[in-house]
Amino acid sequence: MASRNGRFVMGIDFGSTTSKTVILDLQGRVVATAIAHKGSVSNEGAQVSMREALAQAGIGEADIARAVSTGYGRRMLDIADKSYTEITCHARGAAHLMPQARMVIDIGGQDSKVIAIDGNGLVSQFAMNDRCAAGTGKFLEALARAVQVPLEEMGPLAITARDKLSISNMCATFAETEVISLLAEGKAKHEVLGAVHAAIASRTLGLVARVGQRQPIVMTGGVAQNIAAVRHIEQALGTALLIPDNPQAAGALGAALFALDEVSAPKTADEEDRLDSAAEVSHCGTPACAAKEAGAGTQVLHGPLRR
Amino acid sequence: MPAQAILAQFEAAAEGPLSWATEWKRTHGTRLLGTFPMHFPGEMAHAAGCLPLILQEQQDPITVGHGMIYPFYCGYTRSIVDQACKGEFEALDAIMFGDHCVQVLGAADVVRAKLPNTWVHFYQLISSMSDPWSLSRARETFAQLKAGIEEMTGQPLADDAIRSSIRLFNRNRDLLRQLYELRREGRIQFSARQMQLAVKSSMVMDKALHNELLKQLLAQLLSARPSTGSGVRVYLSGHFCQAPKTGILDLIEDCGGIVVDDDLYHGTRFISTDVDEVGDPLTALAQWYLARNLKVPCPTRVDQKADWETYLLGAMERAKAEGMIVLMAKFCEPHMYYYPEIKEAFERRGVPHLLIETEHELNMLEGLRTRVESFLEVVKRRAGAPTRRVA
Numbered sequence: 001m002a003s004r005n006g007r008f009v010m011g012i013d014f015g016s017t018t019s020k021t022v023i024l025d026l027q028g029r030v031v032a033t034a035i036a037h038k039g040s041v042s043n044e045g046a047q048v049s050m051r052e053a054l055a056q057a058g059i060g061e062a063d064i065a066r067a068v069s070t071g072y073g074r075r076m077l078d079i080a081d082k083s084y085t086e087i088t089c090h091a092r093g094a095a096h097l098m099p100q101a102r103m104v105i106d107i108g109g110q111d112s113k114v115i116a117i118d119g120n121g122l123v124s125q126f127a128m129n130d131r132c133a134a135g136t137g138k139f140l141e142a143l144a145r146a147v148q149v150p151l152e153e154m155g156p157l158a159i160t161a162r163d164k165l166s167i168s169n170m171c172a173t174f175a176e177t178e179v180i181s182l183l184a185e186g187k188a189k190h191e192v193l194g195a196v197h198a199a200i201a202s203r204t205l206g207l208v209a210r211v212g213q214r215q216p217i218v219m220t221g222g223v224a225q226n227i228a229a230v231r232h233i234e235q236a237l238g239t240a241l242l243i244p245d246n247p248q249a250a251g252a253l254g255a256a257l258f259a260l261d262e263v264s265a266p267k268t269a270d271e272e273d274r275l276d277s278a279a280e281v282s283h284c285g286t287p288a289c290a291a292k293e294a295g296a297g298t299q300v301l302h303g304p305l306r307r
Numbered sequence: 308m309p310a311q312a313i314l315a316q317f318e319a320a321a322e323g324p325l326s327w328a329t330e331w332k333r334t335h336g337t338r339l340l341g342t343f344p345m346h347f348p349g350e351m352a353h354a355a356g357c358l359p360l361i362l363q364e365q366q367d368p369i370t371v372g373h374g375m376i377y378p379f380y381c382g383y384t385r386s387i388v389d390q391a392c393k394g395e396f397e398a399l400d401a402i403m404f405g406d407h408c409v410q411v412l413g414a415a416d417v418v419r420a421k422l423p424n425t426w427v428h429f430y431q432l433i434s435s436m437s438d439p440w441s442l443s444r445a446r447e448t449f450a451q452l453k454a455g456i457e458e459m460t461g462q463p464l465a466d467d468a469i470r471s472s473i474r475l476f477n478r479n480r481d482l483l484r485q486l487y488e489l490r491r492e493g494r495i496q497f498s499a500r501q502m503q504l505a506v507k508s509s510m511v512m513d514k515a516l517h518n519e520l521l522k523q524l525l526a527q528l529l530s531a532r533p534s535t536g537s538g539v540r541v542y543l544s545g546h547f548c549q550a551p552k553t554g555i556l557d558l559i560e561d562c563g564g565i566v567v568d569d570d571l572y573h574g575t576r577f578i579s580t581d582v583d584e585v586g587d588p589l590t591a592l593a594q595w596y597l598a599r600n601l602k603v604p605c606p607t608r609v610d611q612k613a614d615w616e617t618y619l620l621g622a623m624e625r626a627k628a629e630g631m632i633v634l635m636a637k638f639c640e641p642h643m644y645y646y647p648e649i650k651e652a653f654e655r656r657g658v659p660h661l662l663i664e665t666e667h668e669l670n671m672l673e674g675l676r677t678r679v680e681s682f683l684e685v686v687k688r689r690a691g692a693p694t695r696r697v698a
Contacts, residue, residue: 087681
């Protein structure tokens with residue numbers, strides 16, 4: 001757990017494919033941003049991004065007053081004082097970067113999320129892909145392999161597509177089969193990639209419909225750096241998207257802002273958590289429960305969101 | 308008996324219903340009468356000297372059953388068909404099917420075909436609940452059911468025997484409702500998983516034994532220290548025929564939610580309504596059938612005097628729940644048809660709710676964790692958020 005006397009706060013987004021770390025000073029200025037890609041939910045990646053961020057800022061871990069984690073691996077980091085979901089953190093980060101935003105589309109490595117935010121930058125509603133990675137960064141990675149185009153070249157190539165080819169937007173495996181079929185029919189790679197990005201846009205449109213479209217819309221996450229994905233989503237939604245400078249780090253920024261809240265106004269942070277602040281960790285009396293201290297008739301409350 | 312030992316007995320029956328019932332049959336010589344869930348009056352089977360066993364979805368992967376039923380049927384019907392195809396219902400002396408949805412009908416057909424030597428009775432309860440003829444039609448169906456049981460056992464079923472079983476079953480429902488009430492008031496610590504085990508085991512175990520265990524459990528829980536934990540008070544809604552996976556219940560509470568009430572079939576829906584113990588037992592059961600739909604409305608029934616969304620809003624208020632999590636079994640048509648009305652009503656009233664679609668094959672809980680945690684974060688912030696304008 002971080003020292004409470006430091007002069008900086010840290011937000012770590014321990015994502016499914018990349019880890020992002022943002023360090024802020026106590027005035028809320030970004031002093032470091034680091035992104036590491038080390039494989040699925042990689043603790044090594046998280047450590048690398050934190051080390052890089054600390055090095056960029058020229059500080060050590062002891063200078064961190066408060067750290068908040070988010071992302072798939074958010075509960076795996078000892079340094080974090082607290083964790084929030086990536087939905088909450090992307091909303092906070094995006095609203096900070098684009099205060100006029102009322103909706104956030106976050107497409108990351110494994111998940112895509114659409115988040116409606118209120119005037120306070122807080123989540124009011126959200127929708128998220130549930131069990132399939134269709135329409136996410138993983139979807140793009142799988143299809144980049146099928147087309148044999150480097151991931152970073154997909155967007156610029158796809159944007160040149162002119163035909164209206166169509167592929168499934170429901171499943172990466174089905175989509176890969178369709179991509180191979182289109183290539184076998186002699187369709188050009190850039191046209192096939194255009195269809196891949198259109199499929200992502202269709203998937204996103206479905207999530208937006210579940211929440212109800214609001215504007216302005218900010219797009220965050222790694223896929224926001226893909227020009228073709230952005231263009232297709234804009235066409236599907238009929239509106240321009242706001243893309244922050246470093247969309248991939250918006251979640252880590254949101255986490256860092258929550259950490260800053262707690263340093264600058266700890267009572268406010270406590271108030272936000274008042275409902276679970278008195279939570280007592282006890283264990284389940286069910287025989288199958290793995291809890292070590294299982295006691296008869298006690299309720300499972302293995303721990304609230306507060307770490 | 309210590310509470311943990313009682314819960315172990317509940318768990319054994321709830322998680323291995325066929326094994327438990329088969330052992331009971333072996334040691335007590337009782338006939339086993341398997342039923343589909345939702346609307347079967349177990350009292351009549353019990354009065355006839357049978358052990359009524361509500362057939363349960365099992366967690367095993369569905370394999371050979373997929374040769375007999377579509378993969379887009381709900382997990383419950385697919386699992387039932389799979390169990391029938393694997394010969395797991397061999398110990399049952401009889402099965403009684405209701406027809407509350409088309410998928411259940413499909414499953415019933417397969418089970419009948421797969422178990423040619425098992426005595427099967429099919430009953431069709433009126434689903435229109437507030438017509439002038441609803442009561443008489445429901446009584447008629449229960450009379451047919453009684454005749455079917457008499458045919459199966461070869462013995463007449465006396466009214467007094469049914470009344471005696473009604474009293475036993477009422478006592479069971481009352482004891483389970485006490486557990487709910489005490490949990491709602493925070494006077495006992497009892498997790499959602501434990502509550503499910505208590506209710507689900509009641510669908511399997513002999514009622515007299517279950518009542519005895521429940522009495523002991525209540526005494527144990529009341530003598531333990533009261534609940535001091537806090538978290539977001541969550542109301543669970545949905546899941547009719549099958550019990551939600553206990554991993555999902557654990558996850559909700561692990562994320563900082565406290566389940567305070569529900570309308571699940573493996574919960575309040577099962578125990579909501581008692582049967583009149585005095586009058587004509589068939590009329591009493593027919594009245595029970597109609598009344599329980601007013602207590603906890605069911606989307607497979609049509610009743611002009613009840614709507615589910617209004618019930619849910621009121622139930623949440625009574626339980627002081629701050630958010631509702633809807634567990635919708637994929638592809639439960641009655642629930643899918645009804646859900647938009649719930650969503651609209653909850654959004655209109657600004658009451659937070661989260662829809663989770665569940666399925667037999669659902670094992671990836673981490674993505675679900677993110678959604679549940681985010682939902683609880685939203686609920687908490689709505690309940691106690693300071694006004695903080697965006698910088």
